[in-house]
Amino acid sequence: MTIEEQIYQHSIHYPDHVALIAGDERVTYAQLWQRCLLAATNVRRLFGLRKGDRIILAASASMDFVYAYFGIHIAGGVCVPIDPDTNQTRYELIRESTQPVCTMGALHKVEGFRVLPLGEVCAAYEQMDAYVHPDEEQIADILFTTGTTGAPKGVALNYRNLAAAVRNINTFIENTAEDVELLALPVSHSFGLGRVRCVLSQGGSLVLLGSFASMKKFFGWMEQYRCTGFGMVPASWGYIKKLSGRKIGQFADQLRYIEIGSSFMSVEDKDLLCELLPKTRICMHYGLTEASRSAFMEFHTEHDKLDTAGKASPYVEVAIFDTDGKRLPTSMEGEVCVKGDHVTCSYWNEPEERFAQDFFDGYFRTGDCGYLDAEGYLHLKSRIKEMINVGGKKVSPMEVEGILNSIPGIVESACVAMPDPEGVMGELVKAFIVCDDETLTDTDILAALRPRLEAYKLPAVIERVSVIPKTASGKIQRLKLK
Amino acid sequence: MDTLEKVIEIVASTCDVDKSEVTEISMVGDFPAWDSMGHLAILNAVEEAFDISFEPEEMMEIEDVKDIVAAVNSKLQ
Numbered sequence: 001m002t003i004e005e006q007i008y009q010h011s012i013h014y015p016d017h018v019a020l021i022a023g024d025e026r027v028t029y030a031q032l033w034q035r036c037l038l039a040a041t042n043v044r045r046l047f048g049l050r051k052g053d054r055i056i057l058a059a060s061a062s063m064d065f066v067y068a069y070f071g072i073h074i075a076g077g078v079c080v081p082i083d084p085d086t087n088q089t090r091y092e093l094i095r096e097s098t099q100p101v102c103t104m105g106a107l108h109k110v111e112g113f114r115v116l117p118l119g120e121v122c123a124a125y126e127q128m129d130a131y132v133h134p135d136e137e138q139i140a141d142i143l144f145t146t147g148t149t150g151a152p153k154g155v156a157l158n159y160r161n162l163a164a165a166v167r168n169i170n171t172f173i174e175n176t177a178e179d180v181e182l183l184a185l186p187v188s189h190s191f192g193l194g195r196v197r198c199v200l201s202q203g204g205s206l207v208l209l210g211s212f213a214s215m216k217k218f219f220g221w222m223e224q225y226r227c228t229g230f231g232m233v234p235a236s237w238g239y240i241k242k243l244s245g246r247k248i249g250q251f252a253d254q255l256r257y258i259e260i261g262s263s264f265m266s267v268e269d270k271d272l273l274c275e276l277l278p279k280t281r282i283c284m285h286y287g288l289t290e291a292s293r294s295a296f297m298e299f300h301t302e303h304d305k306l307d308t309a310g311k312a313s314p315y316v317e318v319a320i321f322d323t324d325g326k327r328l329p330t331s332m333e334g335e336v337c338v339k340g341d342h343v344t345c346s347y348w349n350e351p352e353e354r355f356a357q358d359f360f361d362g363y364f365r366t367g368d369c370g371y372l373d374a375e376g377y378l379h380l381k382s383r384i385k386e387m388i389n390v391g392g393k394k395v396s397p398m399e400v401e402g403i404l405n406s407i408p409g410i411v412e413s414a415c416v417a418m419p420d421p422e423g424v425m426g427e428l429v430k431a432f433i434v435c436d437d438e439t440l441t442d443t444d445i446l447a448a449l450r451p452r453l454e455a456y457k458l459p460a461v462i463e464r465v466s467v468i469p470k471t472a473s474g475k476i477q478r479l480k481l482k
Numbered sequence: 483m484d485t486l487e488k489v490i491e492i493v494a495s496t497c498d499v500d501k502s503e504v505t506e507i508s509m510v511g512d513f514p515a516w517d518s519m520g521h522l523a524i525l526n527a528v529e530e531a532f533d534i535s536f537e538p539e540e541m542m543e544i545e546d547v548k549d550i551v552a553a554v555n556s557k558l559q
Contacts, residue, residue, distance in 0.1 A: 213510040245538035
């Protein structure tokens with residue numbers, strides 16, 4: 001059953017149960033369904049949307065975002081959620097690739113294109129269209145990730161993928177209709193959007209906070225709405241800890257679960273969370289946009305395995321393969337591969353033959369390196385791809401290098417990950433540059449980068465070197481720079 | 483340069499906006515770059531600029547420029 005059908009069922013069986021909360025506003029399941037239908041009717045009316053047409057949705061978490069997101073699906077469209085801070089180049093590439101009928105929401109760093117405010121999509125209209133159930137194989141969302149070259153890569157997820165991911169996650173976390181979740185994650189990414197689907201499919205209530213930025217509001221709303229859970233990336237925990245110390249411990253009796261996203265988190269931080277929240281199910285996932293939450297672990301019940309990425313999620317298989325596509329036995333290191341209905345059905349605009357190369361014997365190749373131990377726990381060793389993980393957001397070194405190299409005075413550059421000295425973001429971008437202009441300062445370089453890159457992609461450290469180490473074929477040897 | 487002026491300068495430079503756009507009531511979320519990462523960067527820059535260090539409880543109360551100025555001034559007294 002699709003998430004939209006599940007929301008419809010809740011609107012029939014529990015019409016007065018609260019689905020969304022934002023500040024003083026509360027929306028019941030009956031109202032949610034009506035407003036999603038209204039958004040669907042409006043996108044059909046405004047854009048003549050036909051089945052399979054794409055709409056780019058650039059927004060942060062709000063009631064209108066939820067109506068528009070499900071409304072696009074209900075109208076038969078494909079939703080392309082993007083960050084409202086997406087830069088001009090990336091937006092133009094995504095637009096070129098998806099050929100959308102419109103872009104909705106707001107884009108802070110893009111000029112020259114019409115972006116329809118969400119209010120207009122959700123405005124009242126008298127005659128509402130009926131809901132037609134989609135085919136499971138129909139594409140519902142295209143999420144753009146950062147490809148290894150820095151060019152955006154569209155991960156297509158069909159209705160079967162989305163429903164399977166929600167079933168897997170809810171089975172592990174044990175969400176119920178009684179849960180009230182505080183949503184502070186960005187909804188343009190797989191994790192945050194996944195939380196919206198998980199809570200609403202289960203009939204729970206979603207409190208739309210939008211961001212972790214204000215800790216006063218985070219704890220204020222948690223108390224006011226008696227929230228029972230929330231999702232965060234390890235960088236969010238670094239932030240919460242830095243700005244509020246041990247305060248989260250005051251909610252130990254209230255918080256039933258926390259879901260933590262996949263990026264590095266120290267065992268000390270995991271232990272601290274266990275100490276502060278002894279009764280909370282603290283679930284950390286390993287996954288990627290192409291295969292959302294492929295493995296899970298719970299900190300209390302699997303406490304002796306805190307240094308692992310957990311075990312395969314419910315209904316998911318994890319296996320390790322060598323470079324020739326041969327399945328490896330326990331304890332042997334190789335590429336982590338996953339199988340299940342949650343695995344992406346295709347990459348947008350990519351031929352099937354190319355997509356087939358991303359699989360070994362039906363298992364999707366994650367690009368991560370690791371091994372499975374005798375108990376089935378996944379130990380991650382390194383990334384085969386060279387992405388830099390800044391607070392859970394992936395940065396392609398090649399994207400930053402490309403822009404650095406275009407700055408007059410920079411001959412060439414190479415970017416690598418460096419540990420965040422503050423211990424908050426996990427990794428930061430470090431740039432090595434070869435300069436032929438001695439007057440070029442770091443301030444000049446950052447000023448040139450800022451309009452063209454999202455803030456988290458900006459190098460935290462710029463080091464001048466005389467040469468960038470390369471292989472005989474000219475490929476940058478990033479490991480030598482670390 | 484007084485505390486307010488210096489704080490406005492830090493916020494403007496971190497959020498990549500013009501100083502004239504930042505006022506005493508500018509707060510977290512007012513500029514796209516003033517998200518959690520931006521907030522942390524602002525607080526770090528303020529700590530460095532005034533050679534002070536905030537406790538977590540103090541940081542939690544800081545939401546706008548006015549709060550930052552008050553927190554800095556109480557540290558400098």
